[in-house]
Amino acid sequence: MALMMFSRYFAVNVAGLALVAAAAAAQEGGIRVAVCNPARVFEQMDERKVIQDRLNNDREKLKVEAARRKLEIQEMIKDRDNLKPDSPQYQEKNEAIMRRTVEFDVWVRLREQEMIRAEKEHIKALFDKIRAAAKEEAEARKIDLVLAERKPELGDMANLTPDQVRAALGQTDVLYSNERVDITSAVVLRLNKAYATGGEKK
Numbered sequence: 001m002a003l004m005m006f007s008r009y010f011a012v013n014v015a016g017l018a019l020v021a022a023a024a025a026a027q028e029g030g031i032r033v034a035v036c037n038p039a040r041v042f043e044q045m046d047e048r049k050v051i052q053d054r055l056n057n058d059r060e061k062l063k064v065e066a067a068r069r070k071l072e073i074q075e076m077i078k079d080r081d082n083l084k085p086d087s088p089q090y091q092e093k094n095e096a097i098m099r100r101t102v103e104f105d106v107w108v109r110l111r112e113q114e115m116i117r118a119e120k121e122h123i124k125a126l127f128d129k130i131r132a133a134a135k136e137e138a139e140a141r142k143i144d145l146v147l148a149e150r151k152p153e154l155g156d157m158a159n160l161t162p163d164q165v166r167a168a169l170g171q172t173d174v175l176y177s178n179e180r181v182d183i184t185s186a187v188v189l190r191l192n193k194a195y196a197t198g199g200e201k202k
Contacts, residue, residue, distance in 0.1 A: 037149040047195045149174040
């Protein structure tokens with residue numbers, strides 16, 4: 001099993017080396033290549049920070065509203081418990097509590113799903129803007145190919161198994177690049193400038 005994992009890891013890294021070799025060969029042939037780390041760009045986007053703050057605010061509002069609705073149900077339960085269990089009023093109040101509880105559960109699930117959907121749509125829209133900004137930066141520099149750089153974070157390796165370390169390192173897709181070919185900061189600057197001026201990336 002370990003040998004199979006190593007073979008896969010080796011194959012992934014060979015593929016990565018082949019990609020870099022191909023890029024180097026392409027540059028020798030006149031094709032200009034650059035790298036951009038989309039994860040870093042995403043984290044440094046001013047628009048993302050504003051959206052994240054808004055989403056966090058919406059979550060807090062949801063918590064407050066959920067607490068208010070839950071308190072209403074608890075008050076209904078207190079009112080019911082003041083009635084005689086065998087009285088018609090008790091039964092009516094009990095049915096009302098069950099209805100309100102079901103409505104509350106459905107409301108919470110729907111609101112959570114709406115927020116998840118909205119967050120996913122925001123993420124996709126932001127990555128579309130990153131792609132467009134990388135294209136614009138590449139065209140401005142007359143770059144023919146932009147490789148998406150991915151640097152896996154290992155964290156504390158003491159808590160990882162050898163297979164987990166191999167899997168994480170196997171996700172590396174750019175083994176080396178110098179600062180001259182890294183357009184990450186330029187893409188961040190382009191996006192934040194466009195956002196500050198109200199521009200939209202198509």
